[in-house]
Amino acid sequence: MDMLIKKYKDLHKGKKRLCLITNAIHPIKDSFEGSKEDQVMTIAEQMAAQGMKIESIVVRGRLSRDANKGVMDENDHLLSIFSKKTRTRIVYVDTPTSLLGALKTRRVTPVTVFRGHLELSPQMKIKVWVYKKTQEEKFPTLKKYSEKAAASNKLATHQVKVSYEYKSVDGSSTSVIPPEQRIKGYRYGPQVVPISTAEWDAVKFKPEKGIKVLGFTDASKIKRHCYMKDVYLFIAEPGNTRATLAVSAIARAMKEMNAVAILRCVWRQGQQNVVVGVLTPNISQNYKIPDSFYFNVLPFAEDVREYQFPSFNSFPASWQPNDQQQKAADELVQMLDLAPSGKEALLPEFTPNPVL
Structure with missing residues (x-):
């Protein structure tokens, strides 16, 4: 203490x-x-x-x-x-x-990522709130440590702070160039093109805040291994009966038709990147809890990298495993199971990491 x-x-x-x-x-x-x-x-x-x-x-x-x-x-x-x-x-x-399970992780109060309209068409909009359903919890990052402080100094933080100074490359002046006299430059071939902040803001992509439905498709066409990042939860605006009925009607119709929706999302005004993902219906089994949607981010075509691995049958017979080697490999994989007795003892929900 x-x-x-x-x-x-x-x-x-x-x-x-x-x-x-x-x-x-x-x-x-x-x-x-x-x-x-x-x-x-x-x-x-x-x-x-x-x-x-x-x-x-x-x-x-x-x-x-x-x-x-x-x-x-x-x-x-x-x-x-x-x-x-x-x-x-x-x-x-x-x-x-x-x-x-006695050491509990810190509780994080849920905060809305988006509050606004879910636009199905210019004439049909539903007021929704968007929360994060799951979020990756990262370990604390390693930091630089300095030993220059005296060992007897108990109040030393041993932190390392990095600062940058800009000077002229021609050697005409040894003084430090202040921030107001500096400008960003981008290489274009052998030259460096200076672009000011005002010019950069003029050409910067500035999408408007909003969520739009691009279309519907069959759920079987969206593979789960394409899901990226965190999962979001779409709910109707609390206290809005019309929005709750609209969300429930669309979610149940999508569930009945085994369909999902493709959305274009811009969570905040001025956000530079646009998120495209799939909206999946979540039908509630409790009459006190309204229906909702799950949203998963999908990759763009440029983000997908498909690697085709050759079949083992294409390798020479001398490279093929014999029965004894195959049996040893199978036993190794089976021993990696955390619950060989049939009952999992280390459930993630009840085995939190005290570091997080």
Whole structure:
């Protein structure tokens, strides 16, 4: 806790989190000043003032006969003080496997990517909201680390900052050229053509914000391996009964005809790239939840690279695997299964990565 306070001070308030993993079956030493409860109360108040959260994970499997019930009750009482004074979550787990699900990933509040009309034709538009259904969570990137700071300096960040300076190439001046005297240049053969910001903005592609239906096609013509990036969720504007009925009618008609829609999407005004994708109906099984659509981004023709691999039958007989080699390869693939017993123990929904 002291390390977090010295490292971040008043920064990242509410994002500092401690994780305590213990079995809480051993006695705690008496404090020199005050009782154990007073010490825990002081620590909890300090954590609340610094905006810290703590997650207490108590791992208790089969207890031995030597386990003291009174000590465990006292420890549980001390941990409960944190939950009363700070934002604390106490989780009791019985097995190491269930410990994996005790560390929860951070919750992200859903934010709309688009609010506007789904245009089927110039005369027919439906008000929709678009959210991200799935999003790739990336690991923290590695950063440069500097060792120039003294080892005794505990407040050193060891960060490496990069700055650029522009000078004249002819050597006539050694002074740094300020940003207002610089202009971007693009190579055209052996020459460099300067283009100012105003000229670049004049020729830049600026599509208008909106979603348009380009057409409908059979669902079998869109292959799932062509789906790119994240999945989006289209819902009718909340509280708009006419939009909800329109979305439901179109979704059920598309489901009945096994059809999907091809859309052209520009999420924001001034967005330079245009997204083309497929809209798939999502029929709700709960009458309280309205029907919706799933949207997947499709690649352009220039983005598709099809690699044709030659057949193994075209190789010489000496390169072909024999029965023993083929059996060993098959057994290797089968051993890669995470659930050989028939029950998957590491479900992604219940096995979050604590780094993320």
